[in-house]
Amino acid sequence: MSDQKTGLSRRRFLGAGSLIALSSPLATAATISGGTGTPWTADEASPPPKIDPLQWEFFTPKERVIVDALVETLIPADELSPSGKEAGCTLFIDRQMAGRFGQGSRLYMNGPYGASPLASQGRQSPLTPAEEFRRGLTAFNNFCIKEYKKAFNELTEDAREAALHLLEAGKIVLLGEVSSKDFFKTLLARTMEGFFADPVYGGNRDMVGWKMIGYPGAKYDYLDWIERHNETYPHPPVSIYGYTPES
């Protein structure tokens, strides 16, 4: 039994401070016979891989400054929190786009693509999320250059907000098979994920998103608190590794 179990490849759950390879577990069939208990192995698990914040895997330097400007306009710095840029949303989106999410590994990507899908039928784009993001980013920035004679990141805060409002409302025709509304939707969704996901993914640096709203993070035991009603939970948040990438 036990040697067959090795087909279920796993990464060891290493402690805080170590980097883990990005490879995904191999999908291998296994025959697990009864009579010898459950086939788990001590010290094996598959925690989320830590990212190296010093490397960029998807965005070019030029794209990075545009995304920085986008995420700090969507989540501006104020007394409530640092900005989306300072929180690491750009790094988060970079890793998402470079990884399995960006490649659309969960999506059904085969044709044929319907000519006029119903809104109720959901996503019907032949583009991967990474392709969609890159094309949308380029097209939106080109719109800014055409309309305002400046790249998005060179615009004033007011002008950035105005351009984003147009994008959100679908009032811009983007080139490159990406709709204005769809690009805005993914931009906003990824930015919010970057601000509120566990810091292990590169965003939410120092758990600033969680601190802003009072979410205590990756805790698992609130037994002492479940019946303390209408009280403010006093403890600071924790992250999965107790770890935030250095900027």
Next chain:
Amino acid sequence: MNTEIKKLPKKDIAIVGLGWAGSIMAIELAKTGLDVIAFERGPWRDTADDFNVGYVQDELRYVVQQELMITAAEDTYTFRNASHQTALPIREYGSFLLGTGLGGSGAHWSGLTWRYNPTDFELRSHLTRRYGEKAIPDDLLIKDWGITYDELEPYYTKFERMAGIGGKGGVINGKVQEGGNPFEGNRSEDFPLPPMKMTFAAKLFAESARKIGMKPFPTPSANASGVYTNTYGVTMAPCTYCGYCSRCGCANYSKSTPQTNIIPALMRYSNFTAQVQSEVLHVVMDESGKVATGVVYIDASGQRYEQPADLVILTAFTIPNVRLLFASGIGEPYDPKTGKGLIGKNYAYQTNSSIQLFFEDKNFNPFISGGGVGQGVDEYNGDNFDHNGLGFFGGACIMSNVTSGWPITNRMTPPGTPKWGREWKKATKQHYLSTTVVRTQGSSYPTRSNYLDLDPTYKDRHGRSMMRLTFDFPENDLKMSAYVTNKALDVAKAMGASQTVMHVPQGPYNIVPFQSTHNTGGAIMGESPTDSVVNKYLQSWDVPNLFVIGGSAFPQNAGYNPTATVGALAYWAADAIVKQYLKQPGPLVQA
């Protein structure tokens, strides 16, 4: 594609899918000493390796990116609202999320563990008796199940005792119990565990419902309210209210799942084998078309095998069960034009609504909760209220059941709040802790135009036609939801919210936003082969050595989460197989 099929030595029993139904079947049949093999298309998953307490509280990975779920890349369906439209593939799952891997959807469920009402099982007879012969519109295909609540009651009890369900019995041996659900069917005994500790929101809901004359009760929960050793000798640890139940694996051995409550005991049987990362493609039939001789499966390397078996049991979740019948050529596919055929008929879902409650002065700490934690009222569920003159049948449970405070997906702000920028930040901070939700979970009744069949265009990764889902909310169910949500609003207002915002389904049904993984029907149970696919023991009318267990057997869905009913039916069918079928293989009900 490698299409050579290697034939394996015969087993006595082949089970397809290792979720709740498959695990229950496997252990109950392994007890007989027969050789049992169970197939699971996804990986082996256990708490220690896969739901590690060091990292399981990860919203991005499990809630947003749905790591425990089947991906559309692996297996998907086409979808449309109505049969005159062209169905397109679900390219990204949203409305429902099917599990994969050991435990199936039983690994990622939230844990609300209801029994259906007695009248739910005899719905057509009951409504006809109460409202008259002509009361049920022609388009509503609601049916009796062919089994009564009283017949199923011992098996509900068995499931609850296995799963360590916590709650407060409402009716025990004919006596209504203060603090329980007075509308529930009679119980032979109370829940094995007491109710869970309550959140502030649930407590406020219960007090307010009581004030306006309703009878609130703790929702029955599969998140253990204390230490519990179950009927297989497996021990659960008390829930710590971390809020990572739904879509997640429990790191704490607190949420009942196949891997926590059954697998450790099942794996002691040397006559049991789990074959994982191996997807069954179809049931093999003999020349007569009346006897199943085994299954063909494909493993992760693409190699196909034939596993002969004397008895085949499908426990692969609703839509996959129906697909296996299609792929095996068993039964006649339903045709909505003629009304003929039964496979794929009576597909139903769940009709849900919610009300957001914004407060100025409350702190709900929404992150302290659990999937089954909450309070509910059942005054407007099923036929617990008079439907005369209402223009619909069915109903919904009204609940305070906020199961988590996930910050990516649960940041409520009042309508009109910008989605980004300074105003968004202010509103998000102001409302995150002080907002709660009252929701309704409503019945879904089948119609002629909602069904499952095969898509003419799209193929799955194994070259089989994709399943096609044609579904929209029936008028009946939209009316029901609007009516019951207004009743829920009465409770919401009594809770003292400064602002309430209703979200009622409007149609067309949209495949994008998550609603519920409570898909039902397509291979329904009943009293006669003329209008059901399986008999009251979940045995195929056409192929007596084939059983089809799961939500696929529900003739319609009730205003409750379906898991306990799936589990009870699995125990009921297992009992019939052990006590009747194995002694004398053949039809358990004469057609």
